[in-house]
Amino acid sequence: MSEQSPVEKIKIASKGLRGTLKESLQDNYTGAVREDDTQLMKFHGMYQQDDRDRREERSMKKLEWLYSFMLRLRLPGGFLTPEQWIAMHHVAGEHSTGTIKITTRQTVQLHGILKSHIKPTMQSFNLAGLDSIATCGDVNRNVCCTSNPGESPVHDEVFQFASKISEMAKPKTRAWYEIWIGEEKIGEKVEEDPLYKDRYLPRKLKVGIAVPPNNDVDIFINDIALIAIIENNKLIGFNLAAGGGLGATHGNPNTYARLATVLGFVENDEEKILKAVYETITVQRDYGNRSDRKLSRLKYTIDKLGVDKYREEIEKRCGFKLEPAKPFEFTERQDRYGWVEDHKGNWHYTAFIENGRVLDGEGIDLKSCLYKIAEAGKCNFRFTANQNVILTDIKDKDKAAIETLLNEYGLIEHTDKAGALRKNAIACVAFNTCPLALAEAQRYLPTLISKIEPILEKHSMINDDIILRMTGCPNGCGRSPNAEIGFVGTAYGKYNLHIGGDRLGQRLNTKYKESLNEEQILDTLDGLFGVYQKEKKENETFGDFSYRKWIL
């Protein structure tokens, strides 16, 4: 066996993810944590970052880089009570940049938290019944689930599984409480963790749950995916899929994006469902690559073992067989903007939040609006995997009051007037905080879309629900590899253009042009749209057409 990656050694030596984090917090001459601890911080839900825009200026001043931390909450299925929203609103203002960033995995990130502010931040979250345990790092990350309760009568039953899986796959160590909240450590012994042992997983692991016919969670990008199978408005079980993941590395042909493969069906028996997910994780834990982190996601393990062998291994560990997969159909992959009523008569309003950035200014006071709504206490908040917010579980009698507040701040108009392309777009964070970014994404995509829109208009495509996504590097956080139009940053101002992904997220796109600048992007799209409009079949999406025309 080749040598273990350095991160493996750090995990094993960490005494239950404790490392020297307490000491790192006391090193008050630096805004960073000690090198090994930067790895462990992830398991506690934080990334150490720095303001890349200011590196040069600071080094001239003999100041270290402006380190700060990005903190991500654990919100299975993306759910917050109004009280929790209020708590988060205040924490964001006091300790971070102030922007509440909704992520592509239905949770929230705060950026720019200085080291000295981490503990107060965590303590405020803890008081609100929130935590950031295992939201980054080599563990099961935030569990996603189809967001809108209006989608299906079985939504609530399915949604419960997100919390159950999150709890089941949460590390057993109390380190988070000791380090950030100040809980006393009981004894010297490190907690037993039958799932993670002392090595945790070879790499991050994502679990998602989808309720067809809407694939709003982009289910096939998950390492482990559950697809609800519904018959006669009853949940009869889940198809289990595994091996999704969109990250790749420029210039490394051994890395690739992959969609999850459906392995089989598990009947609606909570114990069996959880067991199947659990053992899918343990197979990855035991067979995953621990020497090369670029090849350590479950998708590589499943290809290395073979799908059948992976399934057999799960079945052996479960003590039961997976049944043959049941048929299912997705018909869309979008958020249901505006009002939706569910089978119980409750209302849900999905608001458009560009790039998931909740802040005041930039044309609309989103943060104040949502705060006001939270204060009214008449709805819960759910996040979507498209980085939007749903004001949810609203009683019929309260709907008017919420609508008044939405109108007062112009959020309904804001949502209604956003174009189809913009509403379906996703961009990762990239500059100025992501250390991996090669090109802009979140800060640039809104402008690029404004320049693409007139071209769409010209080709009468302005109302098409084309899925366009941009990532600042090939790691796929913005899920560009399964978009109809995907941009992957290669250098500052340069993007590879990928086309041919389908609208529903079931086919990856393919690189079509390399390292285009903005002008080349606009020219190329103009050309492609022109051909599409002339030659498309009836009801053929841009993604399907471009696949048939230019990729096949």
Next chain:
Amino acid sequence: MQEIITLTGIDPELEIQTSKVTSSVRELLQKHLNILYPLKSTIKQYATIITGHEIAEQTRLSLPDLLKQFPVKDAKMFEEVIKILTAQAPRLYSVSSAPGSHGVNEIHITVSKDEFYVEDEKRTGVSSEYFSTKPVGTEFEFFIQKQKHFRLPTEDKDVIMIGPGTGIAPFRSFIAERDAQAASGRNWLFFGEQHFVTDFLYQTELQDYLQTGALANLDVAFSRDQKEKVYVQHRMKEKGAELYEWLQNGAYMYISGKREPTSKDVEKMLVDIFKEHGNKSEEEAEKYLHQLVEEGRWEKDVY
């Protein structure tokens, strides 16, 4: 200067003899005399020359301010004013470089930009403003004033340095020199400022020294980053036991910076530390501090 000439109508080429030099008005105003912030005593004398005006003492007025608010009668009267102006005083800065580390052809100083308000109008310190506005490569006159005290001990001795703000200057020089000497004695620096993110002078250098071991300890206090103000003396108290142990081992201790309140507060805290960790009474603790002074192990360079 031009403003003053316009205000008074004096001939800039007129030769005047002051107590120190004889030169043209232009030269005097430009190079030799303190025209920006005349001393209080100068302002008093000014009041007697122009007569009939009480000039309040509390504000820092520049000569142009005075001339505008309390004009001289004519150029002749301004000649008298020139004679009472004091010479521009030299500004003394601690050298913050060390020949062993930065070479014999470089001298570094550490200057903080002095900005303050007079009746809501922003004003700047004469010298720091001068440095900050001149381009790189500007030449100016300076002299070196030798320090008799406040010098490093032999290389085997431990050194504790307390240098908040620009008080860090001599200690940057100390640490650099000790590093160049590969001194066997340990170095411990206390530094303080207002904000960690923006005000940490020489942060990366100090971190490097900490990495290489040239600094054994680095303790910092940033007063305005939290609700309660935290200063260097609070960090000293937190490390009181270790600090006392260093001193018991013969460490040399230095402070540089403001006399009020820093050095006073630090001394108070030292007495507390000696009481707590040396089991001393107030009197014994003060005696211990005094003894350090006697032995040349407690040196102050404060202003």
